[in-house]
Amino acid sequence: MKKTSLVYKLIITFTLILAATSILVAGTLSIWFKSYYFNQKKEEFNSQSTIIENAAITYLTLDSSSNLSTLKNVMDFVSKSVNADILIADQIGYTYAVSSVSHEDYKFSNLNIPEKEMNILKQGKSIVYNNIKGNDGNEYVYMTPIFKGASFSGIIVMIAPLSSINSSLIKANEVIWLTAFVAIIIGAIIVYFYAKKRLIEPIDKIKTAARRIARGEVNEEISVTSNDEIGELADSFNVMAESLKTVDENRKAFISNVSHELRSPITSIKGFISGILDGVIPRDKEGYYLKIVYDETERLSRLINDLLDISTMETGKLKLNLQEIDISNMIRQCLAKFEGIIKENGFNVDVTLEMAHQYVYADNDRLIQVITNLIDNALKYGYENGNIKINTKSKGDKVYISIYNDGPTLTKEQTVKIWDRFYKADISRTNKVSTGLGLPIVRLILSEHGEDIWVENCKDQGVVFTFTLKKV
Ligand SMILES: Nc1ncnc2c1ncn2[C@@H]1O[C@H](COP(=O)(O)OP(=O)(O)O)[C@@H](O)[C@H]1O
Ligand SMILES: [Mg+2]
CATH class of the missing domain: 1.10.287.130 (Signal transduction histidine kinase, dimerisation/phosphotransfer (DHp) domain)
Incomplete structure (x- = not known):
């Protein structure tokens, strides 16, 4: 896959977005989980500490020697259940009971709890104080005060190695980050296949077809049906x-x-x-x-x-020389050229000009070509001894010139095709003077002028060609 390819860009963009969101979610989740986990630990320690507190109070109030073993038993039990070492200290922090050998050295020594923490304990509140005996960071230390009646009479200290807590957190984090990673990979794969199916394959089809057309194979069609x-x-x-x-x-x-x-x-x-x-x-x-x-x-x-x-x-090379032309005069002059044919074939020509002199803007030679062609057609395709009617009529800024001849009407298809080059509707009469180029030329000349021409069938028989010109 090229680095400039659309799919590549799409996958990169999508993966980056997905990665950013996944990292954000995973990070939040991991922070949340850590605080949740510590809260749980605290609550667990808190509820277990009440059991010890009772045993400790009994030990402090009643005969101490017989109750020390009971206290030790309770401490052992709780220690196992919460997976932490338990120390009992008096109101100044002097340790007199320890649940396990690992903290044996703390026994009969002062925990040196700073004034600030001590005050909190005296108020009856539990605290987490990780810096006990300057042992920073390695252990999670939870302390809760023992109250005998209203008087502060000792401290329960629960110590859990941070490594055991952390291993649980690490496991949870592993799951969170692995899920995020898998989500990113799966997301990228889905985008790849989706983009390939929906973008690359159709675009490739279009590309191939375009190349074929460029080589001259014009019968190309592509089958892409998606509605995007x-x-x-x-x-x-x-x-x-x-x-x-x-x-x-x-x-x-x-x-x-x-x-x-x-x-x-x-x-x-x-x-x-x-x-x-x-x-x-x-x-x-x-x-x-x-x-x-x-x-x-x-x-x-x-x-x-x-x-x-x-x-x-x-090719757009026709330069029109627009000038004011007397269209009435031009029609008369063009008709004069056909006088011989008209007489020979017995046509009855009726010319109705709205004005004796009607001026329009047009190219003189080209307009002669238009009128000559249309009269020539009327005489060629009109019935012998039939009627030819030419008239002019102005409407708005246009003059409408119509040329009618008796003859068979045109079919719907013919009215469209007669404007095509080389089209000859009347095959039976393809005599020597027919090229099928007359009407296309007439139409091209008029459209160069910005004008229009059309053909209509008359009721029973005959056709009429009408074109427009701009009045002066
Ligand atoms: N006035 C008309 N009446 C009937 N058919 C016509 C008329 N003018 C043109 N056509 C039809 O349109 C075809 C195309 O005309 P045109 O382009 O002038 O070519 P050509 O005159 O050389 O045949 C003619 O062959 C004819 O069939
Ligand atoms: Mg013709």
Whole structure:
């Protein structure tokens, strides 16, 4: 695991937090336990001392020689039960009875209890005084006064070696600290596995998928189903992968369409020219076939121009030269170019312009391209001898220009697809002047202007294309 890895950082952070809390809890527990343990000891000594006190009073008041052995027996018994040595001293601290040999040297000597401690005992209170005979630290010494009636007449001293007390404390501490340590280790392990399952594995999946996509394998999808941020990341990733897939498919389709569109005119040009060169085409027919060749080269150059237009616009290199244009005038001029076709096919063209001169902001050449394309489509896909209606209407700061033609209505799918490059809805009429690039170009030009175009079916038959322009 790298030091920069997320799991590593997580485990370290979590372990540090857990360790800090565990140490705090264990420390508090151990301090608490120590004071609890000493309190217990004190209470135990306290309750046992009353038994000795009674025996000591009897010894002091009655015949001492016969009662010393009774006192000794009681002291031995209590000493064993509380696991401490017991000394009995008189009111000035002079020892006259000792329970075990280990403190035999204290017998018949003064314990030299300082004035301050002595005063506390005289008040009838028990004390813990570890410094008896200058024996600091090694023994736990508990002293309780003996009262005969109201008079202070002696001291019971209970001495437990600190080592025996400490060994119990050490044991308890060992348990406390071991538990804390185990908690830290188990916590770290849980975090490791949780982080691995919930963070590392899904992130790895996303990483691998991203690398595959970078290598061109666009069919990647990741299956991370958690509903947290990682799950959201995986979802966004899948959306991105999906759109890359679409882009890739579009790219492939585009290349295949372009190649196809280029191949057919080139094939026929090649065929007719070789026919002429070989003499297969008779001399008197040469003019006729050269005309076809000329038309095909026209079609090729138009296709290439369209492609260049699309490329310019899609790469954002199209510079619009916005100026004030009389749209009414432009519509009339564009229609004039089609006069021949209109007459030939018997179209009935109805132009209803809201104003004789309506000024809009647009790029002159590009707007001609838009109108020409739309009129060209209307004539191409409208019924022969049918109606063509062109009208303008202003609303707010916009002018709406509609071009209607009689003809079959478009299906819902077609109304979406006609804006795609190379899409030709009317397959039966794919004649030579159809590239499927007209509408995409029209839409790109208008969106460069910040304007919109849409198509609607009319009630029984016919379609109408409407686009907007900004009024001056
Ligand atoms: N006025 C229209 N009426 C019916 N269909 C139309 C009309 N204009 C366009 N279409 C459909 O949309 C398709 C795409 O149009 P376009 O992009 O201009 O390409 P092209 O004119 O080269 O076929 C056409 O092939 C046709 O099927
Ligand atoms: Mg067209």
